[in-house]
Amino acid sequence: MPITCRRCGNLSEPMATAPLPGALGERVQQSVCSACWQEWLRTQVMIINEYRLTLADPQTRVILMQHMEEFLHLRP
């Protein structure tokens, strides 16, 4: 079943596998296209550099999840 990407609005096949573990990964898989996910991965690297985030810091994950939800328009 094709999905309508919440970020770009295009109709496309969902990613073959969820890009993240758990319920959030399934939500991403059902909500955004593969191209927008790839774009997020590149943006994530820029955010990490810009804010000088450390992946070892648990707070980094929280910050990245917030940016991701905003970037991919995942919020209801």
Ligand SMILES: [Zn+2]
């Ligand atoms: Zn898209």
